[in-house]
Amino acid sequence: MCIANCVSDNCAICGIFRISAHCLTCLQGLCSECDRLYHSSPERSNHHRTAVTSSSSSSKIRSSHSSSTWCCLHCTKVNSIQDLLCEECERPRLESISSNRDESQPATITDWQCKSCTMVNAASSILCEVCERPRLATRPPTNPSHPPVTPPRPPAPVLGMPGDPDSQWVCQFCTYLNYSPATVCDMCNLARPEPAPLPAKLRPPSPVRRVPALPIKPKEPAPEDLNSWRQRLMKEEGLKLIQLIRDGEKKGVSPEEVYTSMRVAGENGILPCKWLKTELPLLLDQIRMLVTTFSLQSDKTTSDNMNRSCEASDEDAPAETERAIQLSRTEAKQGWLTAGGDLERAARQALRDRLAKVKELCVLGFTDEALCHEVLRQSGGEVRGALALLQRPLLEPFHNRIWSEKAEPPVDIHHPDKQRICRRLLAVYDLPSWGRCELVLSLLLEHSAPYSLEDVVQAVRESHDREFIKRVLAKECPICLSVFPHSKMQSLTSCQCSVCCGCFQQHFTIAVRDKHIRDMVCPVCWEPNINDPEHLNSYFSTLDIQLRECLEPEVYELFHKKLTEQALIKDPKFLWCCHCSYGFIYDGDQLKVTCFQCHNSFCAQCKKPWESQHTGLSCEQYQSWKRENDPGYQKQGLAGYLRDNGITCPNCRFQYALSKGGCMHFCCSQCRYQFCSGCNNPFHTTCAVDECSVSGLHAHHPRDCLFYLRDWEPSRLQALLQNNDVAFNTEPPPGTQTGLCGVIEQKDEGGQQPDSACGAQTQNGHAGLCEKHYREYLVSLINSHSIDPAPLYSSSELLLACRRYKVDDSRRDGEDSFTYHSRLLEKLMVEVPLGDKVPRKK
Secondary structure (H helix, E strand, O other), X not given: OHHHHHHHHEOOOOOOOEOOEEEOOOOEEEOHHHHHHHOOOHHHOOOOEEEOOHHHHXXXXXXXXXXXXXXXXXXXXXXXXXXXXXXXXXXXXXXXXXXXXXXXXXXXOOOEEOOOOOOEEOOOOOEOOOOOOEOOOOOOXXXXXXXXXXXXXXXXXXXXXXXXXXXXXXXXXXXXXXXXXXXXXXXXXXXXXXXXXXXXXHOOOOOXXXXXXXXXXXXXXXXXXXXXXXHHHHHHHHHHHHHHHXXXXXXXXXXXXXXXXXXXXXXXXXXXXXXXXXXXXXXHHHHHHHHHHHHHHHHHHHHXXXXXXXHHOOXXXXXXXXXXXXXOHHHHHHHHHHOOOOHHHHHHHHHHHHHHHHHHHHHOOOOOHHHHHHHHHHOOOOHHHHHHHHHHHHOHHHHHHHOOOOOOOOOOOOOOOXXXXXXXXXXXXXXXXXXXXXXXXXXXOOOOOOOOHHHHHHHHHHOOOHHHHHHHHOEEOOOOOOEEOHHHEEEOOOOOOEEEHHHHHHHHHHHHHHOOHHHOOOOOOOOOOOOOHHHHHHHHHHHHHHXXXXXXXXXXXHHHHXXXXXXXXXXXXXXXXXXXXXXXXXXXXXXXXXOOOOOOEEEOOOOOEOOHHHOOOOHHHHHHHHHHHOHHHHHHOHHHHHHHOOEEOOOOOOEEOOOOOOOOEEEOOOOOOEEXXXXXXXXXXXXXXXXXXXXXXXXXXXXXXXXXXXXXXXXXXXXXXXXXXXXXXXXXXXXXXXXXXXXXXXXXXXXXXXXXXXXOEOOOOOOOOOHHHHHHHHHHHHHHOOOOOHHHOXXXXXXXXXHHOOOOOOOOOOOOXXXXXXXXXXXXXXXXXXXXXXXXXX
């Protein structure tokens, strides 16, 4: 009854103070101080506690029988309620005042049962004889995976026990163990609280007090003091071990080595890392010697047994062979760690491991045990490394064949073992599956199959459709009409045409060496349009990549040189020499330019050979002076005029001293730009005008271009000039050649285009020119004075011009022909004017 009341009224840990809180998780009542310390641990932060009011406790005391004394459980001395220690034995009071005890009635002391292990202990014992847990401790929570570890019971109190001034102290906030000289916690940096005076039950016995009464048993520490001491001791040992392990990891030592070295070294004071460096090699050599001894003893026993069996069967005894097993230090070290530092156990364990590894290698087909032992020693006991050493001699022929400079033997598709062929195809050509290998083989074995192995493999990698592969392997080149696989065909980005690699290389090699860079187009459809600069730049950027792989180095270098010249032509400062056709960039501002190639001079503006009379005169003033004062120029007449005012390329500004006549389509020999020689408008194959519906090669000419006016009679052209007060020649100048037209023009003769005189018969009133070139002379005057030929249009010509230039030609109701013609003419001249913005040659 006394014990029950103590448990229910006093703290379950100290047994002294009244319960102030009841924990619903651990099912125990604690005083305020014990509750604070016990539930300060992070593991118990989720415990639910309820406060016990003092009114209920005081009412319980008042309802019970009041008593002012308590009975010591050890010596049965009745002490006053104010005493915390027994007056007789100075033992602490471990239970509360009994409410049902009578002062005259002696205390009844019975045995008690441990709440942890259910051991029944004597009433005088404080700790359980089996689990050494305190008498008043609650049952700990069970955890099957981690059984409780009982620390060893200390033989006697040592430094660190409560009450010792040099002891360590535990922080009340983070429970970190600190040394006594420290006044601030090393973990949380909080100040150490002032030590409270120990209660009477924890004070050491007074040295002057003598109790001659009953013999006193040796004083044992209270259960709560013993538990805290054990916990602190275990924490110190654990922190020390953790620090040693961390130091070892920094030096490349594993935790197992640190722990085993501590067990073997004992208390000699040598650090584990130092011990492993100085002492461990000697121990490993001893283990290796023991393994050698054990192996020799085992072989000798086996040999004796075989000799006895042979003698019993009257056979010759085999020769005794001793086989000493040599371990590596790595194996010896592994056995030492497994055995926990015991040398003999380590040697036997290492020997067993070695024999097991040898057996494993024998199962893999390597039956020479001596060789297996040797490779295991070389590999440090690793089976994988030993296996690599054993397989190396077997792979030597394969390595020699792989690294040989001899060519790989071709695949024989007619070999009788088809599976072998498929295996080789799968290994050499890296095909995605076994079925693709069989497909390659079947395509090659077809009758009259003109395919090569590499072409078929490339096609099968891209598709598994047999019919599609056959179409891919049978592409016809439109130039040489030969059949090639798709991988041997090349195409440009500007079109869908594809030619074989040989024709592709030959076409562009000839184009680079003998033609202009603008001739480097598709040999089948002659795309792209060379007059479109935007498409031309993107085309050459991709063509450069293709030609880099197929052209010879010197041809490819020439291509880059021409490509650079093509880019320089677009520079407005680029000039062509009129003497040698050499091009260069001129940064000066003077009219006189000297060529760097031929060192001759010419005018930077009119591109005519430089003469001293040109100094200080503009190009127009110089031409007027030349026509009036140069006898040689006057003898040439209008032929010289047409030559000097010949054709100028609008793209590269290269001048041609000739008048072509006839076809107005002109292709510059320098930049291959195609334009109209009368108005300089470009010719298109793919027109950029949205409203245009003309297909094929064409240009959009203004109505005053020679392209339209060359069909007019000379008298009609003369009338147009007379209406605008423009003078023109009808008679040749005196002294000029008559009879044959001397205008220089470009002619087509045998595939070549030489420049020669026209040679046509002249007519009267045409100023010593043929009718074709006289018309050209009159039109040049019309263009130079910006004269609109529309006022001389007939009704049919006016309607045709309105439809050509998309002008509304609808006729109003009741409108007569004259009014309709006048209104339509005015509308054409207003909506489609001939101003300076219209590109044309003047």
